[in-house]
Amino acid sequence: MAPRNNATLTRRKGARIIPRPKPLMDLEALANERLIDAAMADELRPVAERFSVSITRPLADLIDRHDANDPLALQFVPDVRELSADPLAVPDPIGDAAHSPVKGIIHRYPDRLLLLPVRVCAVYCRFCFRRETVGSNEAAALSQAELDAALAYIRNHKEIWEVILSGGDPFLLSPRRMSELLRELERIEHVRVIRIHTRLPIADPARINATLVNSLSLAKPVYVLMHTNHPRELTADCLNACALMIDSGITVLSQSVLLKGVNDNADTLEQLFRKLVENRIKPYYLHHCDRAAGTAHFRTSIATGQALMRELRGRLSGLCLPEYVLDIPGGFGKVPVNAASVINDDSGVVITDPSGVRHPYFE
Ligand SMILES: *Cc1c(COP(=O)(O)O)cnc(C)c1O
Numbered sequence: 001m002a003p004r005n006n007a008t009l010t011r012r013k014g015a016r017i018i019p020r021p022k023p024l025m026d027l028e029a030l031a032n033e034r035l036i037d038a039a040m041a042d043e044l045r046p047v048a049e050r051f052s053v054s055i056t057r058p059l060a061d062l063i064d065r066h067d068a069n070d071p072l073a074l075q076f077v078p079d080v081r082e083l084s085a086d087p088l089a090v091p092d093p094i095g096d097a098a099h100s101p102v103k104g105i106i107h108r109y110p111d112r113l114l115l116l117p118v119r120v121c122a123v124y125c126r127f128c129f130r131r132e133t134v135g136s137n138e139a140a141a142l143s144q145a146e147l148d149a150a151l152a153y154i155r156n157h158k159e160i161w162e163v164i165l166s167g168g169d170p171f172l173l174s175p176r177r178m179s180e181l182l183r184e185l186e187r188i189e190h191v192r193v194i195r196i197h198t199r200l201p202i203a204d205p206a207r208i209n210a211t212l213v214n215s216l217s218l219a220k221p222v223y224v225l226m227h228t229n230h231p232r233e234l235t236a237d238c239l240n241a242c243a244l245m246i247d248s249g250i251t252v253l254s255q256s257v258l259l260k261g262v263n264d265n266a267d268t269l270e271q272l273f274r275k276l277v278e279n280r281i282k283p284y285y286l287h288h289c290d291r292a293a294g295t296a297h298f299r300t301s302i303a304t305g306q307a308l309m310r311e312l313r314g315r316l317s318g319l320c321l322p323e324y325v326l327d328i329p330g331g332f333g334k335v336p337v338n339a340a341s342v343i344n345d346d347s348g349v350v351i352t353d354p355s356g357v358r359h360p361y362f363e
């Protein structure tokens with residue numbers, strides 16, 4: 001007869017339930033974990049009332065309590081600077097509302113749209129451009145009727161070639177609901193490609209388990225875009241979660257936001273991009289930080305981003321280089337802004353090489 005503890009082990013494995021430790025979702029929890037000074041809680045209360053707070057255990061474990069400027073703390077721990085006057089802030093920085101024909105859909109480009117099935121995240125990034133619409137004050141997920149209406153919109157627009165699940169974090173859907181949603185999309189013939197934007201491999205890698213990954217297995221290609229900003233986010237658990245997806249046939253890409261104090265130097269970006277490529281993840285976009293409310297302390301100038309990109313171009317394999325993009329405030333679309341190397345004016349074209357030397361180009 002098998003020993004009792006063996007039986008328990010087998011049963012646990014069969015259930016495939018991973019108990020997740022509770023995230024830290026209020027200032028008291030953050031103070032208990034020494035992520036904020038308890039004396040600061042009162043000052044931070046208005047921040048937490050305005051913008052959602054959540055830090056998952058795996059991320060909390062990565063934060064260095066002894067470094068006030070720790071790049072992971074800066075990204076996730078609420079900060080009084082979020083309430084500073086911010087004259088450049090735009091309420092809906094990339095113009096989502098103007099392009100939302102039905103609830104949960106943002107359709108700005110003819111061939112592709114965003115479908116936002118959930119409006120909550122596992123972790124709340126302090127610089128998020130959707131920070132006014134994601135979080136605990138919103139309904140967590142689309143209702144079945146809303147989801148049906150969104151799917152009907154996609155069915156009725158034959159020009160939609162790609163559906164991008166974004167959020168909130170779509171991977172917070174249960175594997176069963178994820179699977180149902182993907183089957184619906186799979187049935188729509190003109191939808192050829194499915195993309196999923198997520199931060200979960202960083203925030204809570206254990207949730208990217210075999211059940212979730214199985215739910216992503218479709219006849220249509222699935223691309224996963226992981227949001228990551230700092231090489232320390234790429235833990236062994238995170239990279240194993242990505243490997244699980246890649247080994248099952250999913251293409252994994254990354255997107256990052258250029259953030260002052262977090263990754264606005266060539267060494268940090270170099271480490272981040274190399275580590276991604278070493279793990280079969282292609283850096284796709286480096287976003288210029290959007291002008292969301294209370295994020296002024298994260299913004300760099302575009303010139304800073306261009307100089308970084310030029311330096312990286314000289315140091316790194318092209319495989320490691322994302323496109324540096326800006327979402328034009330107001331919803332006018334994303335444009336590449338890494339072209340500091342080309343000046344094209346009345347006097348002709350001048351191209352600056354990676355070491356900063358200018359070369360006239362005749363055409
Ligand atoms: C960013 C974005 C996309 C995706 O753009 P790509 O350049 O294809 O990555 C699509 N729709 C909206 C509304 C977006 O903001």
Ligand code: SF4
Nearest residue numbers: 121124125128168199
């Ligand atoms: S995970 Fe994405 S949507 Fe959620 S808070 Fe962070 S940046 Fe915003």
